[in-house]
Amino acid sequence: xxxxxxVNLPTIIVVGRHARRRRETTTVRMTTVVRAKRVGDDxxxxxxxxxxxKMSKEExxxxxxxxxxxxxxxGAAGLAAIRALRLESHDVVAYxxxxxxxxxxxxxxxxxxxxxAGEREDRARVHGSMYASLRTNLPxxxxxxxxxxxxxxxxAGDARRFCGHxxxxxxxxxxxxxxxxxxDVEYDRRVVRVERVVRENALEEERWSSxxxxxxxxxxxxxxxxxxxxMFDAVVVANGHYSEPRVPxxxxxxxxxxxRVHSHNYRVPDEFxxxxxxxxxxxxxxxxxSREIGLVADKVYLSARTWQNPxxxxxxxxxxxxxxxxxxxxxxxxxxxxxxxxxDGSIAPECDVCMYCTGYKYAFxxxxxxxxxxxxxxxxxxxxxCIAANALSMSFIGLPWKVVPFxxxxxxxxxxxxxxxxxxxxxxxxxxxxGAAALESQLEPNGPLPRRHAHCLGDAQFEYxxxxxxxAGVAPHAGWRARMYKATGLNKRANPETYRDAEMPDxxxxxxxxxxxxxxxxxxxxxN
Numbered sequence: 117x118x119x120x121x122x123v124n125l126p127t128i129i130v131v132g133r134h135a136r137r138r139r140e141t142t143t144v145r146m147t148t149v150v151r152a153k154r155v156g157d158d159x160x161x162x163x164x165x166x167x168x169x170k171m172s173k174e175e176x177x178x179x180x181x182x183x184x185x186x187x188x189x190x191g192a193a194g195l196a197a198i199r200a201l202r203l204e205s206h207d208v209v210a211y212x213x214x215x216x217x218x219x220x221x222x223x224x225x226x227x228x229x230x231x232x233a234g235e236r237e238d239r240a241r242v243h244g245s246m247y248a249s250l251r252t253n254l255p256x257x258x259x260x261x262x263x264x265x266x267x268x269x270x271x272a273g274d275a276r277r278f279c280g281h282x283x284x285x286x287x288x289x290x291x292x293x294x295x296x297x298x299x300d301v302e303y304d305r306r307v308v309r310v311e312r313v314v315r316e317n318a319l320e321e322e323r324w325s326s327x328x329x330x331x332x333x334x335x336x337x338x339x340x341x342x343x344x345x346x347m348f349d350a351v352v353v354a355n356g357h358y359s360e361p362r363v364p365x366x367x368x369x370x371x372x373x374x375x376r377v378h379s380h381n382y383r384v385p386d387e388f389x390x391x392x393x394x395x396x397x398x399x400x401x402x403x404x405x406s407r408e409i410g411l412v413a414d415k416v417y418l419s420a421r422t423w424q425n426p427x428x429x430x431x432x433x434x435x436x437x438x439x440x441x442x443x444x445x446x447x448x449x450x451x452x453x454x455x456x457x458x459x460d461g462s463i464a465p466e467c468d469v470c471m472y473c474t475g476y477k478y479a480f481x482x483x484x485x486x487x488x489x490x491x492x493x494x495x496x497x498x499x500x501x502c503i504a505a506n507a508l509s510m511s512f513i514g515l516p517w518k519v520v521p522f523x524x525x526x527x528x529x530x531x532x533x534x535x536x537x538x539x540x541x542x543x544x545x546x547x548x549x550x551g552a553a554a555l556e557s558q559l560e561p562n563g564p565l566p567r568r569h570a571h572c573l574g575d576a577q578f579e580y581x582x583x584x585x586x587x588a589g590v591a592p593h594a595g596w597r598a599r600m601y602k603a604t605g606l607n608k609r610a611n612p613e614t615y616r617d618a619e620m621p622d623x624x625x626x627x628x629x630x631x632x633x634x635x636x637x638x639x640x641x642x643x644n
Contacts, residue, residue, distance in 0.1 A: 180538040182206055183349035186310075186330045188482075190301045191219015192288055193354035193514035193525045196261065198297045200529035201352075204537040209346065211305040213243055213335045217292050220245060220358045221285040227381040233472065234361030234378040245358045245380045245476070249408060250281045251616055253400050253608070254520060257629040258600045259284075261526050262593060264291050265633040269640070278616035294641040306335040307482045308343060310351060312507060324349065324542070325509035350509040350536050352529075353480060357515065360477040362493065364396075372450035372470070379405060379473045388413045391468040394456055396447060398423055402473035403612060409471075410436040417456070417464045419444040425609040435613070478515065488512075494559065494570035497552030500583070501571055502528055505548040509536070519577040520601055523593060527581055531588035540589045575602070596628035 183206050187197045190212035201208045214222060223246040231239035252259060255277040260266025268275050272286035292298050309331040315321040328351045334342040361378035369376065379401050389412040395402050398420035406418045418441055423429050428443055435441045445459045454466040478490050487507050488495050495515055497505040504510040511532045513525050534540045543551070559567045573580055578598040585592040603622040608615040620626075 180204075181324075181536070183324075183536045184347070185209075185536065186211070186328065186346070186348040186351045187300075187354055188307050188351065189213070189219060189354040189356060190217040190292075190297075190303075191221070191354065191356050192522050193356065193529075194219065194301075194352075195288060195292050195297055196522070196525040196529040197352045197354050197513055197532070198300050199291075199295050200526070200533035201536075202295075202297075202300075203530075204533040204539065206533060206536060208300045209348070210301045211307050211330075211332050212301050212303050213306050215303050216289070217298065217301065218285040218288050219356050221281050221288060222246065223248065223281055223285075225383055227383060232375075232377040232381045233363060234380050235363050241359070242381075243356075243359050246281050247379075247382050247405070248384050250404070251276075251278050252280075252284065253278070253404075253616075254604055255600065255620065255622075256283075257626065257633075258520055258597050258604070259522055260287070261291065261522050263526070263636065264294065264638065265629075265636060266522075267630070267633050276616075277620070290640055290642070294638070302332070304335050305332045307331070307355075308333050309484075310482050311484055312487065313347070324536075326507055328509070350511070350532075352511050352513060352532060353483075354513045354525075355480070357478050357517070358476050360479040361472065362475045362477045363472050364474055366447050366450055368450035368452070369470075371452055372456075373452065373454050374467055375469045377469065377471050379471055380476070382471065385409045385412050388469060390414050392464070392466060393417070394419060394447075394464060394467045394470045395473050396420070396470065397473035397475065398428075398443075399473070399475070405471065405473060406441050407436050407613065410438055410441045413440070416441040417444050417467070418442070419447050419458060421446045425612070437613075483510075492567040494567045496556065496570070497549065498555070499543055499548040499551040500587070501555075501580075502532070503543065503548060505545075505552040508542055508545065508548060515571045516573045516577065516580070518572050518574045520597065523597065524577065524581055524584070527584035527588060527590070527593075530590055531584050534588050534590075540587065594628065594632055596625040596632070600625040600629065 185201050185206050185208050187194050187201070187208060187210035190198075190210050194210055194212070195217060198208050198210055216222065222244055224242070224244045226242045226244070228234060228239050228242050256266040256268070256279055257277070266287050270283065271290055272283045274280050274283035307330060311329040313327040313329050315324075315327060328348045329345055330348055330351065331343055331345040359380070361380045363378060382405060385408050388409045391413050392415045393409055393413045394417045395406050395409070396419050398418055402418060402420065403424070406416050410416045416436070420443075423443075429445070431443050433439075435443070444462065444464070448457045448459045450456055450470075456464045456467055456470070458464070477493055478495050480488070480490070487504050487510055488498065495512065498512065498515070499505050501515050502511055502513070504512070513528045513532070514521060516524065531540070535542045555570065557563055558565045559570055582592045600622050603620060603625060604615075607618060607620055611618045
């Protein structure tokens with residue numbers, strides 16, 4: 117049996133499969149057996165840190181460039197970024213809006229009471245969109261980071277394969293504690309402004325791209341001037357994309373007498389008791405919330421343009437535990453008498469509430485003009501959905517959707533970190549712009565893909581992950597992950613009401629996952 121122990125060593129032992137040299141003797145808690153080689157300095161190219169501090173010979177031998185990197189956010193994507201950057205010996209400062217890590221998996225009862233539809237720019241914003249009863253729509257085995265398995269071990273007392281949000285946040289907190297990531301996080305800090313600073317040395321600018329001036333302020337006291345500005349070699353944006361509601365326009369919606377809300381501000385179903393409710397959007401949240409609200413509402417209409425199962429588009433029978441949920445096509449218009457007309461000509465009379473389950477917008481209010489733009493929920497120009505083609509030292513983790521997020525974050529982060537250290541090549545400006553142009557050519561009006569779906573990967577995510585691994589120079593994910601994801605989709609479409617608790621058709625994949633997990637030698641550190 118392995119136990120943790122405190123030791124004094126002349127090197128920092130980094131939990132996992134990688135190690136890096138550091139100058140000082142440091143006390144660390146060893147929680148895993150480290151099995152890895154240091155990346156060799158095969159190209160001989162070294163860059164002095166931005167501070168001008170001279171590297172020791174031992175450090176020069178053991179690592180390449182060490183950059184000072186800002187990470188925006190300490191949710192799953194931000195934590196993955198900190199971990200990967202640490203593995204490459206970068207100096208990291210992460211700014212987190214909240215008082216703890218977890219990002220979108222942090223549950224709070226707070227909602228945006230002044231604008232529950234999330235339409236006004238001047239509303240008092242709430243970051244979280246988590247509702248009380250949420251359970252994952254993917255099994256925990258496939259959800260977890262590759263080097264930190266999310267196995268059947270309960271982190272918050274919930275060992276179900278499709279667990280609740282508290283279990284996921286506890287897993288993320290334990291990930292952060294095990295790898296000591298929290299010491300690089302400044303909590304209750306919001307990023308106010310990021311400004312590009314072109315390097316005076318033209319060769320350095322061409323090799324590593326620009327530096328960045330980052331200004332932050334307290335997220336607790338908005339009325340108090342508490343700003344500070346720091347310089348960084350690179351910025352990794354990991355601020356999530358489940359905070360800014362996306363509300364599509366419909367004819368007559370603004371004059372409709374009922375109440376309009378966005379699922380961003382949904383927590384519990386109590387306020388819908390006895391009411392007639394329309395939900396627009398039938399992806400994960402629309403399907404789940406229609407069933408929960410259907411337990412207390414008089415009647416629920418679930419309207420969508422497309423369905424996860426095409427056969428559902430023609431269904432007319434009531435679904436849900438009470439049989440009071442009815443699928444409808446897309447909304448044609450809202451009427452002043454409270455009714456709602458659908459594109460097939462049918463009408464839902466006197467609805468009380470409309471809930472938009474229509475997703476979220478990407479938002480980067482702190483970024484300067486000229487780096488990226490957001491147009492119809494497409495972030496551009498980007499190379500591989502990740503690197504700003506106009507400024508290669510600015511990167512984004514977690515933009516793709518309809519994916520298994522945590523393992524993808526891990527691969528994106530490894531690529532970014534190794535690119536910044538020089539372990540793998542940074543794309544040239546021309547290469548990045550060509551890659552961004554290739555995606556642009558596939559989007560309307562140039563190609564068949566709606567612009568709002570630019571970052572929707574679906575089954576293409578696994579080819580993308582393999583590409584990320586190749587770019588990062590690391591091993592690709594095992595094949596069981598893609599197979600388990602596809603088996604989950606089939607199970608969900610076959611058993612939409614019960615798929616989370618139904619028998620999963622993935623026994624072989626589960627066996628392969630457990631075999632992989634056993635090969636990872638790790639001792640979990642208890643989360644605070």
